[in-house]
Amino acid sequence: MSSATRTDPKPQGPQPPFPSQQQSPPGTEKQMQPQADHGEKTYRGSDKLKGHATLITGGDSGIGRAVALAFAREGADVLISYLSEDADAKETSALVEQAGRKAIAVRGDIQEEKFCHSLVDRAYQEFGRLDVLVNNAAYQMAQKKLEDLSAEQIMRTYRTNIIAMYFLCQAAVPKMKKGGSIINVASIQAYQPSPELLDYAATKAAIIGFTKALSKQVIKQGIRVNAVAPGPVWTPLIPSTMPPEKTEKFGENTLFERPAQPGELAPVFVLLASPEAAYITGEVYGVTGGRSPY
Numbered sequence: 520m521s522s523a524t525r526t527d528p529k530p531q532g533p534q535p536p537f538p539s540q541q542q543s544p545p546g547t548e549k550q551m552q553p554q555a556d557h558g559e560k561t562y563r564g565s566d567k568l569k570g571h572a573t574l575i576t577g578g579d580s581g582i583g584r585a586v587a588l589a590f591a592r593e594g595a596d597v598l599i600s601y602l603s604e605d606a607d608a609k610e611t612s613a614l615v616e617q618a619g620r621k622a623i624a625v626r627g628d629i630q631e632e633k634f635c636h637s638l639v640d641r642a643y644q645e646f647g648r649l650d651v652l653v654n655n656a657a658y659q660m661a662q663k664k665l666e667d668l669s670a671e672q673i674m675r676t677y678r679t680n681i682i683a684m685y686f687l688c689q690a691a692v693p694k695m696k697k698g699g700s701i702i703n704v705a706s707i708q709a710y711q712p713s714p715e716l717l718d719y720a721a722t723k724a725a726i727i728g729f730t731k732a733l734s735k736q737v738i739k740q741g742i743r744v745n746a747v748a749p750g751p752v753w754t755p756l757i758p759s760t761m762p763p764e765k766t767e768k769f770g771e772n773t774l775f776e777r778p779a780q781p782g783e784l785a786p787v788f789v790l791l792a793s794p795e796a797a798y799i800t801g802e803v804y805g806v807t808g809g810r811s812p813y
Contacts, residue, residue, distance in 0.1 A: 557585040558782030559614065562592055567793040569594030572646030574638060576600045576629055576687065577656030579608040581754030582704065585781035586653055586788045587611050591618035593789055598623040598642040600656065621645070629656055630678040635686035643694050651792045652691045654684045654703045654726075659719035661765070673718050680722035684729060697741025700792045703730050705748040707807050723748075727803055734801035743800040745791045750807030751778040774809030 562585075573590050577583040578599025584607070587597045597615045601608045601624065608624040615622035623645050627634040642649050658679040662668050688701060705726045712720030727746060734744035751770040770778025784806050790796050791804070805811060 557588055557614075557780075558785055559588065562589050562782060562785060564589065564592035564594065564618075564789075567593040567789055567795065568651070571595040571650040571792070572598075572642060572648045573651040573653065573792070574598045574600075574642045574649060574687075574691070575653040575655055576638070576683070577602075578653075579604045579611050579624070582749065582752060582781045582784055583653070583655045584611045584614070585785040586655065587622075588614045588618070588782075589785035589789050590651070590792065591615040591620040591622070593793070594620070595651070595792075596621040596623075596646050598625065598638070598645060600625050600627060600629060600638050602626070602628060602656075629683040629687070630675065632686045635683055636690040639687065639690035639694060648696070649691055649694045650696075650699055652687060652695075652699075652701045653788065653792075654687060654701070656683070657704065657719075657722075659716055661713075661715040662717070663715055665717065668718055676718040676722055680719070681725045681729065684726065688733060692737055692740070692742060695740070695742050698794065698797075699740075699742040700796070701733070701737075701742065701744045702788055702791050703744070703746040705730070705746045705803060707748055707750045707805065707810055709748060711810065730803065731801045738800060743791075743796065745796075745799060745801070746803045747784065747787055747791070748803050748805045748807070749779065749784055750805070750810050752784065753778040753780060770808070772810070773807065777808075779806065779808060 568590055571594065573595045575583050575587050575597060578587045579601035583599065587599055590597050591614065597620060599608060599611055603626065605626065612622035612624045623641065625638060625641060629635055639649065656679060658676050660672055684703060703726050706723040708716055708720040709723040709727050730744055730746040737744060750773060787804050787806055791799065
């Protein structure tokens with residue numbers, strides 16, 4: 520086994536049913552039952568990203584935390600943005616610093632264009648360069664009927680999940696050099712949408728089109744653009760945005776009969792961020808537990 524991935528077999532997450540639980544959005548790691556595995560005890564790096572400067576939105580928890588941890592253990596400095604989860608952001612920053620890398624945590628809302636530009640500027644000021652942008656932050660809220668979708672929710676979902684990517688990429692691309700990597704987080708929902716996640720699924724489909732089109736625009740600058748499309752992943756987004764009855768059975772429809780742990784996705788992000796993916800752009804990597812999106 521390569522030392523760049525794990526020191527033992529991938530974590531076998533707990534099987535549904537999970538304890539009935541409900542959090543207020545955006546949710547926190549500490550309240551989750553069971554706790555998520557971000558690779559804290561299992562991911563060991565091998566300098567795949569040594570000297571890289573990286574920016575991860577929604578990096579305080581879930582997939583973002585797992586990616587921040589893996590990037591740091593691969594030798595990268597990390598700036599994470601987060602909405603309001605101060606305790607989670609502090610814990611993620613500590614994990615990055617324990618790996619011997621610089622951690623910057625910035626609180627704010629990526630729905631705001633100025634904040635998106637300020638994130639890129641801050642990363643460049645702190646690190647002197649920007650090599651990797653991970654557009655991970657997302658918002659979802661389940662609604663049973665079309666008429667239950669308020670204008671406010673629709674706009675928040677689109678501004679957070681897709682429009683912010685335009686602002687972040689507009690700011691980041693001019694600062695990236697040849698070899699830079701942009702990684703967007705799509706979802707199996709783009710291909711197999713759940714009716715109660717109508718607005719969320721639509722934004723995830725848009726992310727795939729955005730990824731493929733942008734990859735063609737920036738390839739002459741030596742910048743690669745790819746997407747990761749996860750299946751069910753055990754993150755605070757689940758107990759804070761889904762009904763308890765859905766949470767209890769979350770992930771049982773995969774071949775593994777459980778959701779992924781965030782740490783199980785991190786190696787894909789490391790690959791796409793690293794020079795080892797020099798010939799990969801415009802691609803969508805599914806990590807779905809056997810529920811192929813294609």
